[in-house]
Amino acid sequence: MGLQDQKASEFKRLLKSFAFAWSGLMHVYRHExxxxxxxxxxxxxxxxxxxxxxxxxxxxxxxxxxxxxxxxxxxxxxxxxxxxxxxxxxxxxxxxxxxxxxxxxxxxxxxxxxxxxxxxxxxxxxxx
CATH class of the missing domain: 1.10.287.3610 (Helix Hairpins)
Structure with a gap:
């Protein structure tokens, strides 16, 4: 995996972590x-x-x-x-x-x- 691919993969992981955080916020907002x-x-x-x-x-x-x-x-x-x-x-x-x-x-x-x-x-x- 080249450096470019590695950076793209890291960016995708970062975006996923934001999506998980948003999902957690929305879950708590809807249920609490x-x-x-x-x-x-x-x-x-x-x-x-x-x-x-x-x-x-x-x-x-x-x-x-x-x-x-x-x-x-x-x-x-x-x-x-x-x-x-x-x-x-x-x-x-x-x-x-x-x-x-x-x-x-x-x-x-x-x-x-x-x-x-x-x-x-x-x-x-x-x-x-």
Missing amino acids: RNFQIHCILMVLAIAAGFLLKISLVEWYMVIGAIAAVLSLELMNTAIERTVDLVTEEMRPLAKAAKDAAAGSVFVAAIAAFIIGMLIFTPKLIEFL
């Missing part, structure tokens, strides 16, 4: 109510950011908070599915793993809410 809620809140936060003309630094913080919550929600789903695959019984360790994963989303969501309040409240007061 909390992920759907977070996506709706993301759209609202982005719309508010444009409407209230937040600064570049504020955009960094909002996008970082959104990415953290959505990423952790995806990981939470992955952990829940994996635990369900391993055991259908109620086991204390399985419950602990699921609860810890859900807790990580909760912590990120609280932090995102606080970041949103710190950024948007003064702008909303000014806007109104």
Whole structure:
């Protein structure tokens, strides 16, 4: 296999990995109510950011908070599915793993809410 063929093969693998990632996102979006809620809140936060003309630094913080919550929600789903695959019984360790994963989303969501309040409240007061 020549260098050109090898690069083409690597590019195809890269495209496949993006397709798998997109498939995972769509699966979680279709089947997880909390992920759907977070996506709706993301759209609202982005719309508010444009409407209230937040600064570049504020955009960094909002996008970082959104990415953290959505990423952790995806990981939470992955952990829940994996635990369900391993055991259908109620086991204390399985419950602990699921609860810890859900807790990580909760912590990120609280932090995102606080970041949103710190950024948007003064702008909303000014806007109104």
